[in-house]
Each structure stands twice: as structure tokens, then as C-alpha cells.
Amino acid sequence: MAPELRVTQVDPQDREALRAWSVPSRAAFLQSAPTEEDLQERRRAVTGHRLSAVHDTVAGEDRVVATLRTFDSELTVPGSGPVSVDAVSTATVLPTHRRRGLLTRMLTADLERARHDGHAFAALIAAEAPIYGRFGFGAATRATSLVLDDARVRFRPDAPAASGSLEFVPDGRTAELAAVHDRTRRHRPGGLLRDEAWWQAAARRGPGRWLGHSGHVVLHRDERGVADGYVAYDVTDESVGRVPDGTAHVRDLAAATPAAYRALWEFVTSIDLVRTTRAGNRPVDELLPHLLVDPRAVQTGPVDDLLWLRALDVPGALAARRYLGCGTLVLKVVDPLGLAEATVRLHVAAQRCGADGWVCAEVTTTDAEPDVVLPVGELSSLLLGGTSAVALHAAGRIDCSAAAAYTLTTLMATPEQPWCPTWF
Numbered sequence: 001m002a003p004e005l006r007v008t009q010v011d012p013q014d015r016e017a018l019r020a021w022s023v024p025s026r027a028a029f030l031q032s033a034p035t036e037e038d039l040q041e042r043r044r045a046v047t048g049h050r051l052s053a054v055h056d057t058v059a060g061e062d063r064v065v066a067t068l069r070t071f072d073s074e075l076t077v078p079g080s081g082p083v084s085v086d087a088v089s090t091a092t093v094l095p096t097h098r099r100r101g102l103l104t105r106m107l108t109a110d111l112e113r114a115r116h117d118g119h120a121f122a123a124l125i126a127a128e129a130p131i132y133g134r135f136g137f138g139a140a141t142r143a144t145s146l147v148l149d150d151a152r153v154r155f156r157p158d159a160p161a162a163s164g165s166l167e168f169v170p171d172g173r174t175a176e177l178a179a180v181h182d183r184t185r186r187h188r189p190g191g192l193l194r195d196e197a198w199w200q201a202a203a204r205r206g207p208g209r210w211l212g213h214s215g216h217v218v219l220h221r222d223e224r225g226v227a228d229g230y231v232a233y234d235v236t237d238e239s240v241g242r243v244p245d246g247t248a249h250v251r252d253l254a255a256a257t258p259a260a261y262r263a264l265w266e267f268v269t270s271i272d273l274v275r276t277t278r279a280g281n282r283p284v285d286e287l288l289p290h291l292l293v294d295p296r297a298v299q300t301g302p303v304d305d306l307l308w309l310r311a312l313d314v315p316g317a318l319a320a321r322r323y324l325g326c327g328t329l330v331l332k333v334v335d336p337l338g339l340a341e342a343t344v345r346l347h348v349a350a351q352r353c354g355a356d357g358w359v360c361a362e363v364t365t366t367d368a369e370p371d372v373v374l375p376v377g378e379l380s381s382l383l384l385g386g387t388s389a390v391a392l393h394a395a396g397r398i399d400c401s402a403a404a405a406y407t408l409t410t411l412m413a414t415p416e417q418p419w420c421p422t423w424f
């Protein structure tokens with residue numbers, strides 16, 4: 001890095017330092033300079049986070065030209081529930097300073113720190129797919145969008161019954177929503193912790209926000225009155241002539257039980273004056289079409305990557321999750337940053353199977369001949385169960401026999417596709 005550039009850590013409570021840090025982070029994401037309100041909100045959102053800044057001191061003036069924000073979070077891994085993760089965000093470099101290695105400098109330092117602090121994983125949401133492979137990240141969850149023709153949504157007679165009750169949630173009351181989300185995020189791989197600041201931000205209204213201007217949240221309670229699901233949706237009021245043609249946009253729908261899931265979809269697709277329901281960032285194996293008499297009432301949009309994962313400690317990452325298949329493979333993991341290089345024996349034996357069917361692996365470092373040689377980004381793509389080792393093998397991205405690719409695919413497979421409903 002050029003001598004006039006230096007890296008500092010920014011204290012989020014330092015008002016002026018946070019303002020200077022927010023300028024490039026908004027400019028790089030094509031946003032205007034921060035207002036006082038933006039800064040106050042940002043301070044709340046980043047309290048307790050690690051903020052890196054690159055300063056350019058050329059011509060005697062000190063300006064922040066690049067930023068990175070990281071924080072400790074929790075990620076749900078297959079069969080085991082949440083584990084700690086270094087969440088990476090706000091990676092921005094001013095257009096005047098791009099492609100001089102500033103991202104590389106900040107991110108590499110943070111990944112080294114995270115590994116030293118004992119994190120087995122780092123995670124991020126990539127603005128563009130080509131950026132993070134070189135840093136050892138791999139796409140680990142995917143998401144899609146749905147368009148529902150409400151008039152054709154009829155539930156099959158054998159679908160779980162919509163028992164319980166529904167109620168509108170007053171603005172700003174998020175405690176029960178947070179409790180429902182916390183329950184649901186622990187079950188599907190890819191789920192992330194939402195902290196208090198996340199919910200505070202969700203409660204505020206405005207364009208581009210969780211609830212937009214005209215959104216609502218409806219809570220589902222089971223027969224005992226316990227909250228077990230919610231849907232947050234925004235509506236647009238349109239008509240063709242005098243015929244109502246409104247659209248409901250589902251921003252977030254979480255359900256801890258099949259009854260809550262059915263009740264919430266049934267509710268949101270039957271709002272008066274609304275003909276179409278759209279939902280973004282939904283799992284690629286959404287249950288809804290299976291519940292309907294006409295599954296084509298649900299049209300699925302493009303499938304894109306969402307969460308990118310990076311193993312920082314290969315034995316730790318492999319041991320953190322559990323497995324459904326059985327088998328033994330020696331994996332040689334190659335790391336472009338040299339942080340997590342390892343050769344390990346992954347042994348999953350039926351005798352170690354728990355009552356729930358998941359098996360704890362024995363993971364040991366070894367100098368045996370590897371069955372599979374793979375870059376750390378490819379391993380990271382496989383770890384949540386959302387990527388097929390057979391596909392990576394066919395694409396020439398992992399080096400092994402066809403039989404070893406089958407075994408690895410079977411070992412990593414999960415009953416549900418990993419999904420991350422939380423942006424950060």
C-alpha cells in the first residue's frame with residue numbers, strides 16, 4: 001500500500017470519525033452523503049462492531065477512502081445449531097482509490113484476526129460474485145423470489161390445518177417477532193442471529209426499509225397463545241379501471257410450525273383488493289407449492305447466491321456441523337491466503353449417530369494421501385449442504401475421483417437447503 005495511506009480502527013461513538021467513515025461507505029454504494037439522521041441510525045447499528053478505515057493523507061488533508069465493518073454473529077450449521085461467525089460487511093473503496101489493494105489489505109487483516117480469535121468461519125453477502133473467491137469465500141446459500149396468483153391459491157385438503165389466531169402488530173413492537181425469528185433461525189442451515197439493533201432498524205419506516213411506507217406485520221399465535229410465526233408485508237394499491245389489482249410484497253415470513261406457515265401464506269394471499277403476492281429472498285425449496293391444489297399458482301424467479309462463507313479453521317469448521325451420511329475421506333484444503341491450509345481425515349461413522357439421525361464426525365489432521373484436493377472457497381461452499389461436490393468435480397474445481405465426489409456429496413447433503421433470510 002502507498003506510504004500516504006494508513007489503516008485505523010474507528011470508534012463508532014466518535015461522531016466525527018463515524019461521519020468521515022460513512023462518506024466513502026455511502027458513496028461506493030451509490031448513495032448520497034449521510035444526513036444527521038443517517039449517522040444516528042448508523043451509530044446504533046454499528047455499536048460494538050469493528051470498523052476499519054483507510055485514510056489518504058495526501059496534500060496534508062486526511063480523508064477516509066476505504067472502509068470495512070465486521071462483527072461477531074452466529075450462523076446455523078447443519079445438525080448442530082448456531083456457531084460463532086465473523087460477519088463481514090461495508091467493504092467499500094472510493095472509486096478514486098479502487099484496484100490499489102485496499103480491500104485486500106483490510107479484509108486479509110480482519111480474516112487473520114478472526115482466525116486468531118477462534119472463529120471457524122467468516123461470512124458475508126457479496127455485492128458482486130467475482131470479488132470474494134480470491135479471499136477464500138464460496139457461495140453457501142441461495143435464494144429465490146416468488147410471484148403468486150392469489151386467485152389460484154387453494155390449499156390441498158391434506159395440507160396442515162391453519163389453527164391458532166392472527167393479529168396485527170403495532171408499529172415498533174418487535175419482541176415477539178424477534179423471539180419467533182430466533183426460534184426459526186436455529187433450525188435451517190444458513191440462519192443468522194438478528195440482534196437488538198437489527199430489530200430497531202426494522203421497526204423504522206421509509207423507502208427501501210423492511211416495512212416501506214405502507215407495510216404491516218401480522219403475528220400468528222398457536223392455540224395456547226404463543227407467538228409462532230409472522231409475516232411482514234408492504235402493499236401497493238393499484239387498479240385496472242375500477243378493478244382492484246393491488247400487490248402484496250412479502251418482506252419477511254417466518255413460521256416455527258406448519259400451522260403458522262399455512263395460516264400466514266393463506267392470510268397474505270387473501271387480502272381484499274390484492275391480486276398478486278410477491279416475495280423476495282425465499283428458500284429455493286419453499287414448501288408452499290407442495291401445499292397447493294395448483295402448485296403453478298407459485299411462480300419461482302431467478303436463483304442467486306446470498307451468503308458467502310469462508311472456513312478459517314478447517315478441522316473446526318468440519319467438526320462444527322453434523323452429518324446424515326456415513327463415510328471417510330481425506331481432504332486436502334488449499335488456501336490462497338495460507339490461513340486455513342490443512343489435510344484432514346473426515347470420518348463419519350453410523351455408531352456415532354444421535355437419536356435425531358445426525359452424526360458427529362471425527363476430524364483429525366493427517367499426512368495421508370488425500371482423496372479430495374479442494375480450495376478453501378469450494379470447501380466453504382459445500383459446508384452448509386447447498387452445493388453439490390459432484391457438480392464442483394464436473395466443473396473441475398475439486399480434484400478427486402468420481403467416487404470420492406459422490407461420497408463427499410452424500411456426506412455434506414442436508415434435508416433442507418441452506419437459507420439466510422437476514423441481510424447485514
Ligand SMILES: CC(C)(COP(=O)(O)OP(=O)(O)OC[C@H]1O[C@@H](n2cnc3c(N)ncnc32)[C@H](O)[C@@H]1OP(=O)(O)O)[C@@H](O)C(=O)NCCC(=O)NCCS
Pocket residue numbers: 028029090091092093094097098099100101102103104105125126127128130131134
Ligand atoms: C469491491 C471493492 C470493495 C474492491 O475494492 P478494491 O480496493 O478495488 O479491491 P482490491 O484492489 O483489493 O482488489 C483485489 C483484487 O480483486 C479484484 N476485484 C476487486 N473488486 C472486483 C470486482 N468488483 N469485480 C471483479 N474483481 C474485483 C481486483 O481486480 C483485484 O484483482 P487482482 O489482485 O487480480 O489485481 C470496491 O471496488 C468497491 O467499493 N466497490 C463498490 C462497493 C462494493 O461493491 N463493495 C463490496 C460490498 S460486498
